[in-house]
Amino acid sequence: DIQMTQSPSSLSASVGDRVTITCRASQGITNYLAWFQQKPGKAPRSLIYAASRLHSGVPSKFSGSGSGTDFTLIISSLQPEDFATYYCQQYYNYPPTFGPGTKVDIK
Amino acid sequence: QVQLQESGPRLVKPSQTLSLTCTVSGGSISSGTYYWSWIRQPAGKGLEWIGRIYTSGSTNYNPSLRSRVTLSVDTSRNQFFLKLTSVTAADTAVYYCATGGLDGTTDYWGQGTLVTVSS
Numbered sequence: 001d002i003q004m005t006q007s008p009s010s011l012s013a014s015v016g017d018r019v020t021i022t023c024r025a026s027q028g029i030t031n032y033l034a035w036f037q038q039k040p041g042k043a044p045r046s047l048i049y050a051a052s053r054l055h056s057g058v059p060s061k062f063s064g065s066g067s068g069t070d071f072t073l074i075i076s077s078l079q080p081e082d083f084a085t086y087y088c089q090q091y092y093n094y095p096p097t098f099g100p101g102t103k104v105d106i107k
Numbered sequence: 108q109v110q111l112q113e114s115g116p117r118l119v120k121p122s123q124t125l126s127l128t129c130t131v132s133g134g135s136i137s138s139g140t141y142y143w144s145w146i147r148q149p150a151g152k153g154l155e156w157i158g159r160i161y162t163s164g165s166t167n168y169n170p171s172l173r174s175r176v177t178l179s180v181d182t183s184r185n186q187f188f189l190k191l192t193s194v195t196a197a198d199t200a201v202y203y204c205a206t207g208g209l210d211g212t213t214d215y216w217g218q219g220t221l222v223t224v225s226s
Contacts, residue, residue: 001170034212036154043203043216044154055214087154091211095169098154 002026002090004099012107019075021102023088028068032092035064035073038101039084047086048073078104109134109141111204111217119198119224125191129204129217130184137162137182141214142207145178145189147200148219155200160187194224 003026013019023033031051036044046055048064051071061076075082083106088099115127129143136143144159158168160178168176172191180187191198201221207213 032211036213043219046212046214046216049212049214050210089154089213091213094167095171096156096211096213098156100153 001095002029002093002097004088004090004097006086006088006099006102008102009100010103010105012105013078014107015078015080017078019078019082019104021073021086021088021104023066023071023073023099025069025071025090025092029090029092031067032090033064033066033071034089034091035062036087036089037082037084038087044087075104109206109215111206111215113202113204113217113220115220115222117220117222119194119222120226121195121224122193125189125194125198125202125222125224127189127202127204127220127222128186129188130186131206132185135182136180136185136187140209142209142211143178143180143187144205144207144213146203146205146213146216147198148203149197149200157189157191157202196224198222199224 005024033051035048038044052064063074085101085103087101110132112130119125142159145157160166175192177190201219203219204217205213
């Protein structure tokens with residue numbers, strides 16, 4: 001299985017901050033990388049697929065980049081509704097695997 | 108927009124079979140443009156992909172669960188199903204059904220259902 005790692009595992013930020021989360025795959029996955037947002041007690045929400053493409057309805061403050069093994073999710077200006085846990089996932093080969101998550105909370 | 112809803116027993120005894128149904132609305136399960144997946148999440152932990160099924164019935168399973176998992180689909184009811192045999196406490200989790208494109212993306216999620224394995 002392809003192993004996914006994320007850093008940091010958690011971060012504290014303020015409203016208006018620019019937040020960067022990184023994700024690394026144990027082998028190259030081209031751009032078969034997705035990002036999900038999950039709030040406590042809720043199902044994950046799909047944010048980004050193909051490393052940089054926003055799902056329908058996802059605001060442009062979210063952006064993704066990267067290819068190969070290293071990827072980044074950026075939230076340009078953190079808002080109260082963005083405090084959540086963020087997961088990356090590779091779907092390059094089976095089984096699809098998720099990173100351990102990055103929890104973003106309020107400073 | 109496609110919506111998904113999980114249903115099934117919330118409590119399963121050890122060694123028995125966990126059975127869940129996912130009902131799809133807002134789209135046809137037989138459209139041929141989506142895969143239909145199951146993903147689980149133990150309390151306080153990360154996400155684990157269980158498997159997916161296509162309209163034709165073809166399946167892909169996580170090797171870690173393959174010996175115990177069966178996915179099936181009923182296009183007439185717009186539903187797909189998960190069966191997990193010989194469950195233990197380690198199978199206690201929130202189970203999500205989800206759907207995504209043929210390229211492997213996961214686009215829409217159900218709200219999830221907590222299944223507890225306990226005697």
